[in-house]
Amino acid sequence: MARPETYQRLLPPMRGLAHDFYAFCKTHELRFQKCSRCGGWRHVPREMCPDCGSFDYEWAKSSGRGQVFSWASTDQPMLPQFADAVPYAIAIVELEEGVRMATWVVDVPPDELSIGLPVVVVFDDVTSEVTLAKFRRLHV
Numbered sequence: 224m225a226r227p228e229t230y231q232r233l234l235p236p237m238r239g240l241a242h243d244f245y246a247f248c249k250t251h252e253l254r255f256q257k258c259s260r261c262g263g264w265r266h267v268p269r270e271m272c273p274d275c276g277s278f279d280y281e282w283a284k285s286s287g288r289g290q291v292f293s294w295a296s297t298d299q300p301m302l303p304q305f306a307d308a309v310p311y312a313i314a315i316v317e318l319e320e321g322v323r324m325a326t327w328v329v330d331v332p333p334d335e336l337s338i339g340l341p342v343v344v345v346f347d348d349v350t351s352e353v354t355l356a357k358f359r360r361l362h363v
């Protein structure tokens with residue numbers, strides 16, 4: 224259920240291919256572009272495959288599972304809208320399909336993150352129009 228429209232943090236641009244990506248997030252599906260010619264997955268969304276140059280692709284469903292590839296944590300908010308979140312970490316998660324995305328790991332404090340930590344996607348309906356794909360620890 225969407226929260227009241229009190230969300231104060233920056234929202235992603237809802238246009239072009241980014242809009243398509245977030246439209247799937249809104250339905251709680253994590254999908255990435257998959258090249259129809261070479262089968263390569265890609266993110267962030269773009270028109271052309273960086274591997275073979277094809278413009279043909281589908282929005283293929285991800286398993287939603289991955290691992291922490293890297294992260295950076297902060298104790299000083301860069302924007303006042305994040306003051307209540309410090310300390311926090313922006314993580315790079317590598318999905319099983321090979322794509323990497325910048326995101327949050329919602330249930331792991333920054334000092335407990337580790338490279339290779341198994342994670343799974345969760346969806347955060349931050350407004351009635353925007354849902355963000357975040358991750359939580361995957362207990363295996």
Ligand SMILES: [Zn+2]
Nearest residue numbers: 258261272275
């Ligand atoms: Zn390709």
